[in-house]
Amino acid sequence: MKLAMIGFGQAGGKIVDKFLEYDQRTQSGIVRAAVAVNTARADLMGLQHVPEENRVLIGQSRVKGHGVGADNELGAEIAEEDIDEVQGAIDNIPVHEVDAFLIIAGMGGGSGSGGAPVVAKHLKRIYTEPVYGLGILPGGDEGGIYTLNAARSFQTFVREVDNLMVFDNDSWRQSGESVQSGYSEINEEIVTRFGILFGAGEIGGGDDVAESVVDSSEIINMLAGGGVSTIGYAAEEVEMQNSGGLLSRFTGNGGGTGEDTAHTTNRITSLVRKAALGRLTLPCEIQGTERALLVMSGPSEHLNRKGIERGRKWLEEQTGSMEVRGGDYPVSEPNVASVVLLSGVTNVPRIKELQQVAIEAQDNIDDIRQESETNLESLVEDDEDELDPLF
Ligand code: GDP
Structure with missing residues (x-):
């Protein structure tokens, strides 16, 4: 995008x-x-x-x-x-x-x-x-x-x-x-x-082809309608295969054995959990999120549809949202990463706390301002009001 x-x-x-x-x-x-x-x-x-x-x-x-x-x-x-x-x-x-x-x-x-x-x-x-x-x-x-x-x-x-x-x-x-x-x-x-x-919504000509593309319009839909969003992230280092990319698509999921596939799937689902339950850009309660988008990035041989689908389902259960999308974003880096966009979050104690502290600060600032005005007046004016300013 x-x-x-x-x-x-x-x-x-x-x-x-x-x-x-x-x-x-x-x-x-x-x-x-x-x-x-x-x-x-x-x-x-x-x-x-x-x-x-x-x-x-x-x-x-x-x-x-x-x-x-x-x-x-x-x-x-x-x-x-x-x-x-x-x-x-x-x-x-x-x-x-x-x-x-x-x-x-x-x-x-x-x-x-x-x-x-x-x-x-x-x-x-x-x-x-x-x-x-x-x-x-x-x-x-x-x-x-x-x-x-x-x-x-x-x-x-x-x-x-x-x-x-x-x-x-x-x-x-x-x-x-x-x-x-x-x-x-x-x-x-x-x-x-x-x-x-x-x-993820901007896959250029030179990149590997994604299995389930997240396109720009999907990201726009996720972010539509106002509201507040937070983003989770988790990553794990992986070894890259030189023969990855398109070829591995034709040889089956990840181009590996059944064991590899199960491992790939498990890694993806665990990264999705870590992303959503770990440190979010804005900490909040994820239950009640309106919409969610999962993007899995990494070398294509380490991504598979089954893992993404499982991760997506898990997010549906955790958020209670009916609008959870998932897709992959193949990149040539030795990292498999999961990014979870939680859009339309409303249960955010951090914001309530921020507002509370802000109100206290505002009251303090008003008090201090009033007090210093009174103090300045009593400093500048003589007690019996016997002096007159020049003009
Ligand atoms: P402005 O130039 O008047 O808009 O003020 P700043 O951009 O310096 O905003 C200050 C706030 O931004 C501070 O409260 C910091 O928390 C935050 N801040 C300043 N620089 C950075 C930065 O490089 N990264 C991040 N994440 N926050 C920053």
Whole structure:
């Protein structure tokens, strides 16, 4: 599936950059165009793969290229004021060649948190292609304002996109390591999961033929109708056979013995379980998921229809969903991986907790603001009100 990616803010830009690197490395062909938008010049300059002409600095008259700090209301205002500049970069994208837009942003900051929903709204008004969001939730140790920003941006972003896929930095923090130092691994994790998911719908001429293809329209159906999605992933290293690929199709499943086939099937089903029950991009209760898509990637001799079908059935039982699809994505890498997209999840304690912390932060901020106003007044005014200001 071919995407036009728009990274808004620092996190958004860095992740789009990483997607471009992934695309070049794996030839997945999922990034048809990439744009980075920011109010901070330095963040745009730090990118390595997004073409210079697709880096859009907005809000120069307001913040002079220095960013908006963590003020996401200002981020949203600037995005609205300068939407024509963003559109200018999108005008250079051959939109008829893309299957969907994907807007990526950190939801705890300022530019992306405020600006991403504005761009989503704008794109939905102008184009018929679906508009997806990839929203990054902040780590719990980032502080109240980040949580408040994320909670408000989440509400707005979900409303403006066809589907909001969420990645929670908090659940990916390695123990004893700050989120900051772990970003490059976290970003690698993000692009691997999304790369396989979207890559499955984009099988090029040189690839092995998939047995049960997941095409773009299937992914679009999965993500249709609004809502929130999370993604599971599990992988296992395998040995590659040089004679894999198409030939093995003619010699039976995996080209091996009955034992090999059973082993292949078992590996697939266990990877599906690990993906769905392991660490999801947004931790949640999977029972009650509206729709699910399973993509198995790996060397074709290590994939088989039986395994995928079993994995799919298992997902049906676990989620209670009637719309579970499965397909394979043959790639020449010594890894069999299972990616499970759970679309339309609603039982997400993490979001409820985020909102609770955000409300507390909002109340605290209001209290502190009021208190400092009173304190300032009592500092500046003399006790008996005997002095007059100059004017
Ligand atoms: P903005 O530039 O004002 O939009 O702010 P940022 O993009 O820096 O957003 C800050 C939030 O994004 C923080 O809460 C971090 O949790 C998150 N973040 C920043 N950089 C990265 C990154 O490279 N990867 C990931 N996964 N999250 C990031």
